[in-house]
Amino acid sequence: HVGSKRETPPWKDVKFRCSFHNTIYDVLKARGFKETEAETDWDLFWCDKEWIHEDFDRTHLQPNQRVNHFRNHFELTRKDLLVKNIKRAQRQALKDGLTEEAQCFAACSPTTFVLPLEYSMFVEEFKKLQPSGAIWIMKPVGKSQGKGIFLFDKLSQVAGWRQDPKWMMREDDKNKKRGKDE
Numbered sequence: 001h002v003g004s005k006r007e008t009p010p011w012k013d014v015k016f017r018c019s020f021h022n023t024i025y026d027v028l029k030a031r032g033f034k035e036t037e038a039e040t041d042w043d044l045f046w047c048d049k050e051w052i053h054e055d056f057d058r059t060h061l062q063p064n065q066r067v068n069h070f071r072n073h074f075e076l077t078r079k080d081l082l083v084k085n086i087k088r089a090q091r092q093a094l095k096d097g098l099t100e101e102a103q104c105f106a107a108c109s110p111t112t113f114v115l116p117l118e119y120s121m122f123v124e125e126f127k128k129l130q131p132s133g134a135i136w137i138m139k140p141v142g143k144s145q146g147k148g149i150f151l152f153d154k155l156s157q158v159a160g161w162r163q164d165p166k167w168m169m170r171e172d173d174k175n176k177k178r179g180k181d182e
Contacts, residue, residue, distance in 0.1 A: 016044040019051055024068075049073075080141045083112040114141065126155060 015036045018025045024046050029035065036042050040059075045067045052069045061067070075081050090105035113122035126136070138158055139149040152158055
């Protein structure tokens with residue numbers, strides 16, 4: 001059985017390839033995974049996004065092969081685009097008469113606005129929710145990697161950003177635990 005001293009654990013036979021050395025590379029090496037430089041003989045390829053754009057479409061992955069990125073990954077990993085896609089799925093579900101599914105899409109994402117494009121809609125929603133003490137999250141759009149995020153509860157705290165196209169905001173659901181929202 002796996003874990004006995006005589007048998008090699010299955011993860012020790014995993015061949016990996018990395019396009020750069022980072023913490024993931026260090027962990028894979030420390031866990032005993034086998035590094036390879038082979039172009040096609042690997043189980044896991046920790047690649048950079050450029051490889052996905054340049055080589056992925058010309059590469060046939062075997063059933064056992066995995067990569068850490070996928071084409072158009074930013075449509076899910078950027079919060080503003082994720083919300084755009086959730087809203088699109090919700091509209092399509094309503095159009096298809098799938099009311100319950102549309103409600104699920106609406107429930108899985110907090111109210112979100114991208115500034116400055118949706119500033120007036122944001123202000124309207126903010127004023128509706130202000131009496132209940134809503135707290136909002138402000139975050140830069142794209143490539144911020146967690147930097148520049150802050151909470152606010154007054155319009156004056158974000159007035160300077162209403163003309164900057166690189167920000168989005170969302171209402172912080174008071175029922176969620178702090179720190180679990182992002």
